[in-house]
Amino acid sequence: MKHRAFRPATILGTAALLLLAHLPQAHAEGSDNPVARGHYVADASDCSACHTVKGGPPFAGGMAFKLPMGSIYSSNITPDPTHGIGAWSEAEFARAVREGVRRDGTSLYPAMPFPSYARISDSDMHALYVYFMKGVQPVARATPAADIPWPLSMRWPMSVWKTVFAPAVQSAQQDVNRPFPDPAIARGAYLVEGPGHCGACHSPRGLALQEKALSGSAGTLFLSGGAPIDGFVPTSLRQDRRTGLASWSEDDIVAFLSTGRNRKGESFGGMTNAIVHGTQHLTPEDLHAMARYLLTLGPSHPAAPAWHYDPAAAAELQRGDATARGARLYVDHCAACHRTDGKGYAPVFPPLAGNPVIMSDQPDSLVHVVQSGAALPGTARAPSAFVMPAYGRMLSPQQIADVVTFIRAAWGNNAPPVDAATVAELQKSAPPPVLDGKPVPLN
Template identity: 85%
Template sequence: MTYRVFSRATVLGTAALLMLGHLPQAHADNAEDLITRGRYIADASDCSACHTVKGGRPFAGGMAFKLPTGSIYSSNITPDPAHGIGGWSEAEFSRAVREGTRQNGASLYPAMPFPSYARMSDSDIHALYAYFMKGVQPVAEAPPASDIPWPLSMRWPMSLWRAAFAPSVPSAQKDVTRPFPDPAIARGAYLVEGPGHCGACHSPRGVALQEKALSGSGGPLFLSGGAPIDGFVPTSLRQDQRTGLASWSEDDIVAFLSTGRNRKGEAFGGMTDAISHGTQHLSQEDLHAMARYLLSLDPGHPTATAWHYDPAAAAALQRGDTTAQGAKLYVDHCAACHRTDGRGYAPAFPPLAGNPVVMSDKPDSLVHVVQSGAALPGMAKAPSAFVMPAYGRMLSTQQIADVVTFIRGAWGNNASPVDAATVAGLEKSAPRPVLQDKPAPLN
């Protein structure tokens, strides 16, 4: 029998070699996990919707934001060192995302939702940085330069705007840790108020275009409905009767964020991109957390009465009575999909009866959908795509006013009528008509 004698140094050295032998793979796994997590956070933050032009390279920028003074364009956030953020440190990246400053310290325009991103955790920013540096292909393309004329193009006034309206990172993250009824609602608040930046569209803005409330702690204006964007009016996401989510269940909200459709309605305008690029990629757990948080928000208009279905319009149409203003137009152009009773064929064709968009004080969204059409692309969990034709090419301004008035007044909707002058005014800012003859391809 042969005995081998091992010194303490030999044992330690061998152990060290065994550990080192596993370190490269462990580091590789951890790095890959970090990139995967960063990709998820990029989806939750809807980065692609603004930084990827349709048909363009991912995150290469160039999306136009039209302002009264001119247009600005989203930046290239790929790791290209010349045209993107390849030369940025993580600290510089963090300041841009959460504080609204460029690498050189100049202020970003608040089209970048840094007042919301200020709530994002250090660990999420770290993962996001890893993803953009290691998980995104560099693109050597420079976005168009903004065409805002001098002196309006000067950025130093934006530093005053940031000081007045954008929260500091410490104050924003302190608000994140405020008490919540349960951890799921806390997680939903973080996603909605922070990465999801839902308030950027769904909260009202002041004279300086600042959001009047940045979180649920800011009062009932938060998520109470926003100003028109590309002709569409973001609805209330609070528990408002008629114009909010009071009649939506947790599953309704999850289905909408997953697929862009549910038994209550369908996405259109910018919300379609937010779902396609963003929320459809989130876990069911996170979507339920977001839904629970939204359901926890008190109504912004607590005295509003609930919608109740009124069958009078349906009964009239079903007996052939089309004497009401716009009724015949509705039967000829709308009833095949949305039915004479206004209940539609959800989730393929949304109901118009009791629809918050239809009952809104501002008819902009409904007018624009009738004028310009809408396209709902297929989603991972709902592959069918649907197109609403653009009736602005076949109906006059008065006819659009008539049919919109009928829809807003029927089935208990009881919203105010719309005149031709209002429609004509909205036509000037109408989005480009949807011209597809067939459903859009899957993303």
């Protein structure tokens, strides 16, 4: 979780568990109303994060996705009959969402997470269709054409890709309805593997950009950490000791999904969007179900040693010794919020000591946060917003490398050092810092 104290939410009651045993679909209070229920499914599926441009009308599309071969744009999924999906039947809608096939029969690019959405139940799919047809305002806005050059723009190869890598709807739903130890975990598996499509970011991908595992039944690669996205590396959501959720409790996960912060860290990058547009709107029961499921996923690297706090770096800084590489930069720019002992002031300023993001083999996320800053918006359950400044214009690549190296080495983190060349290369591929809504160039 694409990187936090909170009162524990109410534990699932016995009656709720009995209901959940027979209701794997995403539901909300007042779910007898199909529009309200469909709205809840849309939140659980994080539809708004991709189909709503900031400041634009809901679900009107147009968000750019930069791929190695060019850019594609999210589609208009409002009920406008010309530019949206207003003329689509429910069967056509379901086929697009779960199978990646457009109304005209051509294939969608797998930027649309249909391999995960194949797990969405028929009843949830019906509610989702009703919501988009009756609960969303139509917007007469055309989707920009993809700027992928020919012959890469041909879509027929996507049909081959789907045949090889995307599950059939029936097999996907059989998989998500496999036996689980209790109904809450089954519910959590449905939300995480299906509507929540967590694996789209947090699972590794192969040479064809396919997810190497689509569910917990496929082995320990599922949710073991993903490839960099916009300068951030999605972490492992499994019980990995140093780089996963082994030190997180059920309440820690619930707090993070509902507020973007907890006693362990804070969200950043795409995970913040997923929380703001999606998980913060889910019920406490569903959030606890997701957390309980994640806690069942064993480590992908079971032999990795556990993190143990080492006070040596804190002791050096507290007695005025800042001779270690990057230590003076840390004292001058970081210690006021994250403290000389690296423990921060959670949930306002996250701890750096023992933070899975810090200990990752890939320093991308930490480098990007130091370079470009980060903003944690308020949520319904945690309305305060916090901003970390961008140091990309203040510090050189060498200085960023030095302070990042100090953070990765201190307090028992013991992660490899970072050099200036790596920082400079990451700066090229990551988006620039944003000030007042506008990108700020670093040179």
